[in-house]
Amino acid sequence: MNTNNNWELAEAYLAGKLSSQELVELKSRRETDEVFASEFNDNLNLISSLQSNGSQKRFRAMLSDIHKETAATKTRRTIQLPAHFWRTSAVAATVALMTSFISYSIMNSSKKSDDNYTNISNTVKAIANDQNRLKKIVQDSVINKKSPIVPTSDVRRTGTGFALTNDGYFVTAYHVINDGNGEGDSVYIQSNDGIYYKAFVVNYSAESDLAILKVERKNFQFAKNEVPYTLAARKAALGAQIYTVGYPKEDIVYSEGYISARNGYHGNSKQYTMELPAGHGQSGSPVIDAKGNVLGILTAISTPKESNTYAVSTDELLDLIEKMPTGNKLRLPKNNKLSRMSREEQISKMENYTFSVKVYKK
Amino acid sequence: MYSATNNDQQLLRALAKGERVATEQIYKQQFPIINSWLIKNGGSTDDAADLFQEAMVVLFSKVQNEDFALTCAIGTYLFSISKHLWYKRLQQQQKGPGRLYDNTEDDGAEVGIAYEEDINVHHEREVHFNQLDTALDQIGEPCRSLLKAYYHKDKSMQEIAADFGYTNPENAKTQKYKCLTRLRKLFYSVQAK
Numbered sequence: 001m002n003t004n005n006n007w008e009l010a011e012a013y014l015a016g017k018l019s020s021q022e023l024v025e026l027k028s029r030r031e032t033d034e035v036f037a038s039e040f041n042d043n044l045n046l047i048s049s050l051q052s053n054g055s056q057k058r059f060r061a062m063l064s065d066i067h068k069e070t071a072a073t074k075t076r077r078t079i080q081l082p083a084h085f086w087r088t089s090a091v092a093a094t095v096a097l098m099t100s101f102i103s104y105s106i107m108n109s110s111k112k113s114d115d116n117y118t119n120i121s122n123t124v125k126a127i128a129n130d131q132n133r134l135k136k137i138v139q140d141s142v143i144n145k146k147s148p149i150v151p152t153s154d155v156r157r158t159g160t161g162f163a164l165t166n167d168g169y170f171v172t173a174y175h176v177i178n179d180g181n182g183e184g185d186s187v188y189i190q191s192n193d194g195i196y197y198k199a200f201v202v203n204y205s206a207e208s209d210l211a212i213l214k215v216e217r218k219n220f221q222f223a224k225n226e227v228p229y230t231l232a233a234r235k236a237a238l239g240a241q242i243y244t245v246g247y248p249k250e251d252i253v254y255s256e257g258y259i260s261a262r263n264g265y266h267g268n269s270k271q272y273t274m275e276l277p278a279g280h281g282q283s284g285s286p287v288i289d290a291k292g293n294v295l296g297i298l299t300a301i302s303t304p305k306e307s308n309t310y311a312v313s314t315d316e317l318l319d320l321i322e323k324m325p326t327g328n329k330l331r332l333p334k335n336n337k338l339s340r341m342s343r344e345e346q347i348s349k350m351e352n353y354t355f356s357v358k359v360y361k362k
Numbered sequence: 363m364y365s366a367t368n369n370d371q372q373l374l375r376a377l378a379k380g381e382r383v384a385t386e387q388i389y390k391q392q393f394p395i396i397n398s399w400l401i402k403n404g405g406s407t408d409d410a411a412d413l414f415q416e417a418m419v420v421l422f423s424k425v426q427n428e429d430f431a432l433t434c435a436i437g438t439y440l441f442s443i444s445k446h447l448w449y450k451r452l453q454q455q456q457k458g459p460g461r462l463y464d465n466t467e468d469d470g471a472e473v474g475i476a477y478e479e480d481i482n483v484h485h486e487r488e489v490h491f492n493q494l495d496t497a498l499d500q501i502g503e504p505c506r507s508l509l510k511a512y513y514h515k516d517k518s519m520q521e522i523a524a525d526f527g528y529t530n531p532e533n534a535k536t537q538k539y540k541c542l543t544r545l546r547k548l549f550y551s552v553q554a555k
Binding site: 007008042043046047049050051052053054055056057058059060062063064066067070230232233234293315318322330331332334336 | 380382385386389390393401403404405406408409411412415418419422423426452455490491494495509513514515516539542543545546549550
């Protein structure tokens with residue numbers, strides 16, 4: 001029997017098109033002719049694999065089609081809010097706003113009486129020399145025409161931020177934006193090539209000391225590629241090796257350490273305690289493990305020893321992202337591209353997505 | 363022990379054939395449940411779509427088998443598979459000792475779903491299909507396009523003969539068998555690696 005016939009036979013067999021007499025003949029041939037039998041079995045396997053692979057591919061395509069369709073109709077539905085709900089929702093929003101102010105002031109006053117817990121954003125005095133650089137960069141950027149926006153007033157505070165998505169969402173510590181003396185007038189980020197971009201607050205939690213912001217500029221991108229790291233959804237283990245990159249001064253600075261306690265300041269379960277050198281200006285820096293997972297966001301140091309550093313765990317951040325006001329869709333990256341890189345390579349990737357956050361007030 | 367209702371059985375039979383109406387019905391009933399669970403557990407809607415699609419494919423492959431039996435409601439099955447896939451993914455991402463999830467709220471164990479086995483079978487099948495795709499990509503033209511048109515896009519030999527410029531379906535068929543013979547060689551050498 002030639003090759004084509006063998007295929008034809010396998011196809012007919014799978015489709016159930018063989019007559020009972022043909023089936024009997026096939027059976028006896030498979031029992032007696034070993035060469036034929038092994039080829040026939042291979043052919044059967046190959047055809048049935050091709051068929052099921054194909055039908056699975058079509059099924060997958062249909063599923064993603066259904067998903068797209070359903071997602072599209074859903075967004076249309078959410079926009080329409082019956083007119084008589086508006087008043088109710090306005091009241092609800094006001095109540096929510098009041099509550100967050102109250103809880104924030106409580107937190108803040110308790111913090112003031114506590115001398116050994118210091119938020120590590122930079123105040124204006126600490127960065128006097130930054131002003132000179134600022135002016136220089138303003139001049140430079142005017143010449144380069146790279147940045148149409150230039151901050152006009154004095155820097156109040158600086159911290160560090162890092163990108164959540166490449167299209168402009170990023171996170172920093174809330175106290176960088178508001179240290180209790182009121183919010184700054186404007187927030188800018190300064191990327192490592194010195195360019196300023198204006199940003200606005202999208203969501204924040206004073207209690208967990210996190211703020212999510214977005215760069216104002218349309219079609220903004222931090223870098224060419226999607227953010228290469230992912231946020232850990234679970235708390236990391238005690239003793240995990242960690243490092244951070246941030247802006248305590250003009251240049252990005254690297255430091256490393258380990259998680260020294262599962263909970264943070266005064267047993268705060270939403271924080272980590274770490275042995276990790278950190279200074280003013282590093283609030284909001286990412287805390288990263290050896291595999292390139294972001295575990296937390298730097299928030300404070302304890303002053304008597306200056307050895308303990310605290311970070312807010314990323315599950316708090318994920319929580320905050322989930323509670324985003326509607327209309328803000330964050331597509332967090334799914335793949336951690338740092339996991340197999342050396343530390344040096346990880347840091348050079350991180351540099352593109354980590355930047356100084358500056359708050360201005362007239 | 364639960365068993366799938368008649369309605370479920372009908373749905374599953376339609377699902378096995380890849381019928382859109384049934385698939386859509388299952389999707390609309392079950393996806394929101396998995397989505398809201400996942401968001402509470404640190405995932406996004408995109409993750410949920412991924413997981414749900416994977417779980418649906420597991421179910422789809424399972425019901426291809428004629429003597430399959432689902433010992434629980436469709437929703438319970440999909441939910442358990444999705445959860446399991448999610449925990450696996452978290453474990454892979456974080457390595458390390460990571461917290462083991464507690465099984466108490468997992469209804470899967472109680473209703474006797476062998477989801478662990480189903481997922482393993484699914485993964486093995488995926489590996490097998492990937493090898494097949496690799497072989498298909500190496501085979502060269504016109505075989506690649508011809509086989510993809512027939513097996514992936516479900517086109518008839520008549521359509522293929524017209525699309526590829528064969529004088530009649532019989533010639534196209536002869537070409538298909540030649541391609542299959544080449545593919546067989548490639549595939550088994552890919553598998554041997």
